Amino acid sequence: MQILATFEYSTFVEIAITELEQKGITTIYAVPLDLRKKEPRLLDSIHRADGMSFIDKGMIFAFMLGTIGASKGFVWPGGPIIWGIGGAFVGFLIGTAMSWVIYRLKRNKNQLQLKKGKTSEVILIVTCEDHQVSVAEDILWDHKALGLAITK
Structure with a gap:
């Protein structure tokens, strides 16, 4: 045995x-x-994924702000296409930045738990x-x- x-x-x-x-x-x-010396990779490849994506929230915010920008663009100078594309771009940046900030906060919290816990x-x-x-x-x-x- x-x-x-x-x-x-x-x-x-x-x-x-x-x-x-x-x-x-x-x-x-x-x-x-041997304990891990390097940080895990931030971006996933097609063969290795951890279930976390940075662009999910970005796409949702791009859709929301693009729709709002296109509808307001009928009234604002520049037209609905320009405001729709601009709103989508700004929404994508906001959502991706939000995902990145959440990732950084969770990563720091997990590192503290690893230091406190037994390995x-x-x-x-x-x-x-x-x-x-x-x-x-x-x-x-x-x-x-x-x-x-x-x-x-």
Whole structure:
């Protein structure tokens, strides 16, 4: 049986490994994780999308202000076509800017939550016999494992 556990890197990992070895479990593999160093890409490609779009609000505001500009353009000098195109352009800029501001606020909030929350930095893979699983599981949970999975 294999037990996979994730830990935040601390002395608890070392203590858990030592305790497992004392209980007769000697096949232990610890893997440190590389944390993300770069910011994720802002614009999506056709093959990778995260479900967020900057132009949705821009198109909605372009439609609204373009319609208002075209209807007012019958009264204003310049005509409905010029005011409709101008309103659509201004609406698109307003909506895209609004999406960008919302993105920046959410990104900063998520970064603060990541700093406050615990991140997995080490994966511990323990291979043991069936009768040793409950002992190993208790040791890992007692030493502050963030997550645990048991496989055959």
